[in-house]
Amino acid sequence: xxxxxxxxxxxxxxxxxxxxxxxxxxxxxxxxxxxxxxxxxxxxxxxxxxxxxxxxxxxxxxxxxxxxxxxxxxxxx
Amino acid sequence: xxxxxxxxxxxxxxxxxxxxxxxxxxxxxxxxxxxxxxxxxxxxxxxxxxxxxxxxxxxxxxxxxxxxxxxxxxxxxxxxxxxxxxxxxxxxxxxxxxxxxxxxxxxxxxxxxxxxxxxxxxxxxxxxxxxxxxxxxxxxxxxxxxxxxxxxxxxxxxxxxxxxxxxxxxxxxxxxxxxxxxx
Numbered sequence: 001x002x003x004x005x006x007x008x009x010x011x012x013x014x015x016x017x018x019x020x021x022x023x024x025x026x027x028x029x030x031x032x033x034x035x036x037x038x039x040x041x042x043x044x045x046x047x048x049x050x051x052x053x054x055x056x057x058x059x060x061x062x063x064x065x066x067x068x069x070x071x072x073x074x075x076x077x
Numbered sequence: 078x079x080x081x082x083x084x085x086x087x088x089x090x091x092x093x094x095x096x097x098x099x100x101x102x103x104x105x106x107x108x109x110x111x112x113x114x115x116x117x118x119x120x121x122x123x124x125x126x127x128x129x130x131x132x133x134x135x136x137x138x139x140x141x142x143x144x145x146x147x148x149x150x151x152x153x154x155x156x157x158x159x160x161x162x163x164x165x166x167x168x169x170x171x172x173x174x175x176x177x178x179x180x181x182x183x184x185x186x187x188x189x190x191x192x193x194x195x196x197x198x199x200x201x202x203x204x205x206x207x208x209x210x211x212x213x214x215x216x217x218x219x220x221x222x223x224x225x226x227x228x229x230x231x232x233x234x235x236x237x238x239x240x241x242x243x244x245x246x247x248x249x250x251x252x253x254x255x256x257x258x259x260x
Contacts, residue, residue: 055168
């Protein structure tokens with residue numbers, strides 16, 4: 001799950017060196033916390049959250065493949 | 078002497094604008110293939126991606142990159158109201174745009190799903206347009222995402238008697254078909 005979010009985030013931001021992803025698992029729930037440079041927040045969230053929601057949709061499908069649920073939080077550095 | 082050499086170089090066909098455009102779209106096609114293969118791999122989905130460049134029906138439009146994904150049990154890649162497919166297309170387009178520096182029209186499809194859906198929508202548009210012509214009353218279609226409403230608008234854009242427009246707010250925006258005002 002982590003690799004998916006990391007790949008998308010690094011491909012979308014101006015500064016890939018500031019991308020960090022933390023994955024924690026509680027039971028069947030995977031929580032992903034994504035941190036990007038402040039200047040890149042807009043690129044990851046998008047207008048009305050459209051980009052972040054698209055990433056969530058893909059993440060949900062990937063997690064469902066393993067019978068799990070996943071959530072994504074974008075965290076400001 | 079140096080001047081002459083430079084002239085010869087400039088006249089080679091590789092420097093024409095057309096070839097540059099071809100090069101760019103070919104580069105974008107290759108990148109679309111790599112990006113989608115990467116995304117699907119990281120989503121743990123075993124599928125094959127085929128990409129090609131499709132010339133527009135209308136000369137005014139640009140060529141688009143069509144990426145068709147095939148494999149077993151891929152309905153999860155379409156999702157409810159093609160939500161997953163649209164997300165995959167959106168994320169891939171954004172990545173392409175970021176890498177290439179300009180927006181490239183891209184359509185991501187799963188085993189011809191969008192193609193079949195497009196044909197259905199074109200038929201629907203023509204059938205409803207006939208009804209509108211017969212009854213004189215406007216018809217409001219079901220809510221659809223922007224790319225599907227676009228198909229309705231395009232199908233009827235040269236229709237002699239009806240015209241179309243979208244009304245309402247996302248995600249409940251609907252295409253409306255009505256008689257052209259007579260002048």
